Amino acid sequence: MNTEQENIETNAAMLRNLLASRPAGFNGYRRTEDSFIRLFDGCRADRLIPAGPPGPA
Numbered sequence: 001m002n003t004e005q006e007n008i009e010t011n012a013a014m015l016r017n018l019l020a021s022r023p024a025g026f027n028g029y030r031r032t033e034d035s036f037i038r039l040f041d042g043c044r045a046d047r048l049i050p051a052g053p054p055g056p057a
Contacts, residue, residue: 043049
């Protein structure tokens with residue numbers, strides 16, 4: 001199987017999982033960028049990584 005075909009199948013599987021999760025009550029949405037900013041801000045606060053520019057207000 002070529003890489004392009006694998007990517008298409010992976011994307012289709014992710015979409016099927018997303019569509020199946022909504023009827024089960026998982027309707028939340030969080031932007032990926034917001035998740036990373038929150039994660040790194042928390043790691044900085046815990047002094048796990050060096051201080052850097054703060055995330056958006």
